[in-house]
Amino acid sequence: MKNRRRDPSTPTPLNLGEFLCFAVYSANHAFNRVYQPLLRDLGLTYPQFIALVLLWAQDNQTVGELGQKLFLQSNTLTPMLKRLETLGYVRRTRDSADERQVRISLTEDGQKLQLLASDIVRRVRHATGLQNNQVEQLLDEISALRKALESHIAR
Amino acid sequence: MKNRRRDPSTPTPLNLGEFLCFAVYSANHAFNRVYQPLLRDLGLTYPQFIALVLLWAQDNQTVGELGQKLFLQSNTLTPMLKRLETLGYVRRTRDSADERQVRISLTEDGQKLQLLASDIVRRVRHATGLQNNQVEQLLDEISALRKALESHIAR
DNA sequence: AGCGATTTAATCGCACACGATATACATGTC
DNA sequence: GACATGTATATCGTGTGCGATTAAATCGCT
Structure with a gap:
C-alpha cells in the first residue's frame, strides 16, 4: 500500500x-509484420487482404458497405481498391440501378486467392500462441473495448 | 453441435x-479517433504524443532508443521528430561524443505539455469504460499476444 | 416537374509506417 | 595510420489512414 510522496511541481x-492504447498499437504492428511475409507472394498488403476477406464472404459489395465493415471511408478505400483492380483481383463497376455506387466484384483470380487464404489465417492464428477459446475471449474483450471507445467518440 | 455439410470445392x-487481428486493428483506430480531438489543440498527432510520453519519462534519448521502445525505425521517426521540432516541443542535436547519434531533448514548451498529458490520458482511460483492474488484465493479455507474434517474426 | 437536401465516391493534402538504400561516423584489425 | 566492418541516422518510394472538399446521382417535398 505505497503512497509515495512526489514533487507536486512535476x-x-x-x-x-501502462498504456492500453500503446499495447493495442504495437500488437497491431506485430500482426502486420506477421502477415507481411505471408502475403508478399500474392502482392497483397494486410489491409488489402482484409478487404478481400470481406469480398470472399460476400461478393459484389459497394464501396460504402466495405467501408462500414472496415471502419474506413472512400478516401482510403478507393485508392486501395484501385490497386486491387490493377493487381487483377477485383473489378470496379458503377451500379446501373444507382450510378452513385461502385460495386466491387472478385475476378476469377481474386476468387482463387481464397484457396490460399485459409492457410494464411491458420498460420497467423498459430503465431498468436493462443488456444481457440483464448482467442475468442480476447476477441470479445477487445471488441467490447472498441465499442466503448466508439460510443465515446459518438458523443 | 452443428456439423454443416459444405461444398468441398469452395x-x-x-x-x-472472428479475426483477432481485425479486432486489434479496429480497436487501434478507435483509440486514434478518441485521442485526436484531445490532441488537436496541442497540434499533436497520436504517434507524436506517444513519443512525447517517452521523453517525459526520460529526456534526451537518442533516435534509436525511442525507436526501440516504439518499435519504429529512423525512417518513420526522423520525419516525426522533425515535425515535433518545428512545433517547438523538442530539439534535435548530434551527440558530441558520438556524432552518429541524434539526441532528442524537450524544450520548455515540450515540458509544459506534460501538465496537460495526464488529463488526456485520464480521459482516454475513462473512454474505455474499463475498471483499472480490467485495464491491467487486458493490457497483460495484449502484451503477451504482441510478444508471441514478435517471437514468431524473429524466426 | 422542379429544386434543394442528401447520399456516394473520388480527390487533395498531410502524417504515419516500412523496405531498401545512402551517408556519415565509429571501431577493430593489420 | 589505412581499410574493412559495423552502427546510427537520413532519404526515397509506396501504401495506408483521415479531414476537408468536390462532383455526380438520387431523394424528397411541394
Whole structure:
C-alpha cells in the first residue's frame, strides 16, 4: 500500500508500458509484420487482404458497405481498391440501378486467392500462441473495448 | 453441435468478425479517433504524443532508443521528430561524443505539455469504460499476444 | 416537374509506417 | 595510420489512414 510522496511541481510520470492504447498499437504492428511475409507472394498488403476477406464472404459489395465493415471511408478505400483492380483481383463497376455506387466484384483470380487464404489465417492464428477459446475471449474483450471507445467518440 | 455439410470445392468461408487481428486493428483506430480531438489543440498527432510520453519519462534519448521502445525505425521517426521540432516541443542535436547519434531533448514548451498529458490520458482511460483492474488484465493479455507474434517474426 | 437536401465516391493534402538504400561516423584489425 | 566492418541516422518510394472538399446521382417535398 505505497503512497509515495512526489514533487507536486512535476506531473505524475507516465509509463508507456501502462498504456492500453500503446499495447493495442504495437500488437497491431506485430500482426502486420506477421502477415507481411505471408502475403508478399500474392502482392497483397494486410489491409488489402482484409478487404478481400470481406469480398470472399460476400461478393459484389459497394464501396460504402466495405467501408462500414472496415471502419474506413472512400478516401482510403478507393485508392486501395484501385490497386486491387490493377493487381487483377477485383473489378470496379458503377451500379446501373444507382450510378452513385461502385460495386466491387472478385475476378476469377481474386476468387482463387481464397484457396490460399485459409492457410494464411491458420498460420497467423498459430503465431498468436493462443488456444481457440483464448482467442475468442480476447476477441470479445477487445471488441467490447472498441465499442466503448466508439460510443465515446459518438458523443 | 452443428456439423454443416459444405461444398468441398469452395473454401471455408472466413468471417472477419472472428479475426483477432481485425479486432486489434479496429480497436487501434478507435483509440486514434478518441485521442485526436484531445490532441488537436496541442497540434499533436497520436504517434507524436506517444513519443512525447517517452521523453517525459526520460529526456534526451537518442533516435534509436525511442525507436526501440516504439518499435519504429529512423525512417518513420526522423520525419516525426522533425515535425515535433518545428512545433517547438523538442530539439534535435548530434551527440558530441558520438556524432552518429541524434539526441532528442524537450524544450520548455515540450515540458509544459506534460501538465496537460495526464488529463488526456485520464480521459482516454475513462473512454474505455474499463475498471483499472480490467485495464491491467487486458493490457497483460495484449502484451503477451504482441510478444508471441514478435517471437514468431524473429524466426 | 422542379429544386434543394442528401447520399456516394473520388480527390487533395498531410502524417504515419516500412523496405531498401545512402551517408556519415565509429571501431577493430593489420 | 589505412581499410574493412559495423552502427546510427537520413532519404526515397509506396501504401495506408483521415479531414476537408468536390462532383455526380438520387431523394424528397411541394
